[in-house]
Amino acid sequence: MKTVYRFVLKAYVGPMVLTFFIVMFILLMHYLWMHIDELVGKGLGPGVIIELVMYASATLVPMGLPLATLLASIMTMGNLGENNELLALKAAGISLPRIMKPLIILMMVVCVGSFFVINDLTPYSFRKMISLMRDISKQRQEMKFQDGIFFNGIPDRSIRIGHQDPETNKLTDILIYDNAKYSNMQTIVADSGYIRISDDKKYLLVLLYNGQIYEENRDYQWFEQNELSHHLFDEQQLLIPLSGFAFERSEGEFSNQSETKNMHQLSHMIDSLKQAQDSIVTLFEHRLIKSHIFRNMASMELDSLLPLRKVSVAGMLDTMSVEARNAVFTQASAWAEEARVYSDYESEYMRYTSQLLYRAQADFQRKIALPFSIMIFFLIGAPLGAIIRKGGLGMPIVVSVIFFVVYYIITITGEKFVKDGAWSPFWGIWVSSFILFPIAIFLTYKSTNDSAIFNPDAYKKRLEPAIVWGRRVWERFKAFKNQKHTSNE
Structure with missing residues (x-):
């Protein structure tokens, strides 16, 4: 064996x-x-x-x-x-x-x-x-220039090139808008140059040839006093700080999703969510009754309240003036709306907690199943x-x-x-x-038991008596129909 x-x-x-x-x-x-x-x-x-x-x-x-x-x-x-x-x-x-x-x-x-x-x-x-x-x-996405289209992947800066040589990566007809400093705005125009990211992806290295720099210096009263300077250059180098282009790992690995927990952690999570639901219900009931329904008795304990007695509200309103009645209706409507908003908020939070609880319970059962x-x-x-x-x-x-x-x-x-x-x-x-x-x-x-449940011949053999009986019934029905047709003629 x-x-x-x-x-x-x-x-x-x-x-x-x-x-x-x-x-x-x-x-x-x-x-x-x-x-x-x-x-x-x-x-x-x-x-x-x-x-x-x-x-x-x-x-x-x-x-x-x-x-x-x-x-x-x-x-x-x-x-x-x-x-x-x-x-x-x-x-x-x-x-x-x-x-x-x-x-x-x-x-x-x-x-x-x-x-x-x-x-x-x-x-x-x-x-x-x-x-x-x-x-x-x-x-961030990689820096890829397209001919004639502004690249806005760098904050406060826009770069447009006329053409990029795919073999040498040389750029021609370069236009750079620099708005990093609000009081010192620059517009740079160059005939050609090279732009690349440093090896550590923390800086943008810009090398420009045969260009001009238009710089606008302005203070808080720029609409009254501003200065516009113009510079020419044969070669210009720029070092622009970058952020987000280098892949950086975060230190934390914590996630509150139930998929990231084992059975022991899920059990603790389920108990915590159940306790949170019970506290939400108790606190909601207490606040709704004490702070919204019995608003004027907020300083009293609920157990110390006297038994309620039936009062004719319609009779009380009939004795009030129109102004007093409108004030009562307005105040009651405002309190009812406040209670409704509070109830909607608590019910939404309760629904969110219930979804977390159901998901955690489902993941707990899935590990066993x-x-x-x-x-x-x-x-x-x-x-x-x-x-x-x-x-x-x-x-x-x-x-x-x-x-x-x-x-x-x-x-x-x-x-x-x-x-x-x-x-x-x-x-x-x-x-x-x-x-x-x-x-x-x-x-x-x-x-x-070697049962041929996928063998068509086996099912055909079992159904053969029913098929023969059906054929006989059909032949008798046809014979009866032909006999009736002949008698009618």
């Missing part, structure tokens, strides 16, 4: 590794395509890109691992069935559960490892990725491969994508209901597993 176990493990590990890297590559390309606008034109070095790719890959493992497991299990058992190796093992008296035993043990190890990945590695990668993306977003979903996908894929008996990347990919799309749609729907507060976090996250688990048990049972 050890030889059989080694043979099955060897047949499974190869497709598992291959499909995992293929799935991760596809998901990573999708991630980079979604963020391509934030990365292009920033002049990022290869080290920064590789680091971002590594962090993004770690965050995509919870999505890629179940799909890779499903695809690899279908491919492995399909190849064994297509090459009649599975049939030979069964003929030797080895049942399908015994054939799958080493794979089940291997998948248990993978499930335990996936828990530590999603609980420890994925939150760490999320924190690093968010911090890195924030630093990238702060970096991932290992089970991987095992469920294996129990779906292995029997399917044994039943279909088709290897390669054709039929397994089609079947895998169908099951994964169903799983993904159910999961996304459940998470949406959880975030909206319609479902509990447990049911919203586990509903996909509860739906797919009976399918896995059914397929395992059918494959163990």
Whole structure:
């Protein structure tokens, strides 16, 4: 049996590794395509890109691992069935559960490892990725000049060039507006020159030839007193300080998102949010009653108030003058509007806190549900491969994508209901597993009993009596219709 176990493990590990890297590559390309606008034109070095790719890959493992497991299990058992190796093992008296035993043990190890990945590695990668993306977003675009178009990427300065030689990078017909100093505005015109960023990207190095400088000196009374000076130069060098063009890393890596926390941190976050909700409700009730409803009794304790008695408000208003009645209505309307604004603010803050709580609870349940979903996908894929008996990347990919799309749609729907507060976090996250688990048990049972559930001839044979009965009924109906038509003639 050890030889059989080694043979099955060897047949499974190869497709598992291959499909995992293929799935991760596809998901990573999708991630980079979604963020391509934030990365292009920033002049990022290869080290920064590789680091971002590594962090993004770690965050995509919870999505890629179940799909890779499903695809690899279908491919492995399909190849064994297509090459009649599975049939030979069964003929030797080895049942399908015994054939799958080493794979089940291997998948248990993978499930335990996936828990530590999603609980420890994925939150760490999320924190690093968010911090890195924030630093990238702060970096300015590269300085690229276009002929005849002003470049305004430098604060308080505008640069226009007539033409740029792509081989020598020589610029001609240069115009620079310098508004860095309000009291000393400059306009520089040059026939040619060179403009580049220093190696440390902290300065703009400008070298100009054959030009003129128009400088306007003005004080706070520039509309009465201002001076305009004119200078000619054969060669002029400028050193302009820059900020934001060099990639700078921020020191902090903290993020309050639930995706960046492990189960222990999520548990603490959930308890804190629940306590915050309770305090918000208590404080809202106290302030609304004491500060808005019983406004004139704000200094008294609510428990010390006397029992309320019924008063005829209409009778009291009838005894008032028109001016006094308008004043009462105006004051009451203002107090009611103030209470409404306060209620809207508190309800919005309560809604925001509830969304954070639902998201944290969903992420907590997701860390537990991932290992089970991987095992469920294996129990779906292995029997399917044994039943279909088709290897390669054709039929397994089609079947895998169908099951994964169903799983993904159910999961996304459940998470949406959880975030909206319609479902509990447990049911919203586990509903996909509860739906797919009976399918896995059914397929395992059918494959163990060698049931041909995908064989059209088997279904045709079972439906043959019904088809024959239907044909007889149709022939009798036609004969009855012809007989009735003949009698009418």
